[in-house]
Amino acid sequence: MRHNKRFIGLKIAGFVVLGAACVTALGFGVMLLWNWLVPELFHGPVITFWQALGLFILSKLLFGGFMKDHDKKNSWKRRKWDRMQAKMEHMSPEEKEKLKSHFDRCWGRKWQREEEPKPPVERQPE
Structure with missing residues (x-):
C-alpha cells in the first residue's frame, strides 16, 4: 500500500x-x-x-x-465511449460477450459506464 x-x-x-x-x-x-x-x-x-x-x-x-471541450457532451471520454458503442452494435452476441469477459478479467467492473437512474415506476392502486 x-x-x-x-x-x-x-x-x-x-x-x-x-x-x-x-x-x-x-x-x-x-x-x-x-x-x-x-x-x-x-x-x-x-x-x-x-x-x-x-x-x-x-x-x-x-x-x-x-478549454473548449469542457462540457460533458463533447468530452473526450464521451466521444471514445460513443465510438466503442458504435463498434459493439455491429458485433454478434458471442463477440460482445467475449469482449465483456476480457474487460472483466482486465479491469473488473469499473470499466462499465454508470447507467442513468431510471424514473420510479408508478404502482397501480390495489
Missing part, C-alpha cells in the same frame, strides 16, 4: 515538472520568435520571457481559449 502512495506522489511530481517545462518552452519560444521577427519587421520592442508568457496567455484567452 505504501508503495502505491509513493508511486502516485512521483507521478504527480512528474506532471508538475513536465508542466513547468512546457510553460517554460512556450514562453521562450514566443520570446525568441517575437524578438526575431517584430523588431526587424515592425521596429517593435524586444520583450522579456515574462512578457512573452503574458502575451501567449492573452492570445489564448482572446483567440483560442484554454
Whole structure:
C-alpha cells in the first residue's frame, strides 16, 4: 500500500515538472520568435520571457481559449465511449460477450459506464 502512495506522489511530481517545462518552452519560444521577427519587421520592442508568457496567455484567452471541450457532451471520454458503442452494435452476441469477459478479467467492473437512474415506476392502486 505504501508503495502505491509513493508511486502516485512521483507521478504527480512528474506532471508538475513536465508542466513547468512546457510553460517554460512556450514562453521562450514566443520570446525568441517575437524578438526575431517584430523588431526587424515592425521596429517593435524586444520583450522579456515574462512578457512573452503574458502575451501567449492573452492570445489564448482572446483567440483560442484554454478549454473548449469542457462540457460533458463533447468530452473526450464521451466521444471514445460513443465510438466503442458504435463498434459493439455491429458485433454478434458471442463477440460482445467475449469482449465483456476480457474487460472483466482486465479491469473488473469499473470499466462499465454508470447507467442513468431510471424514473420510479408508478404502482397501480390495489
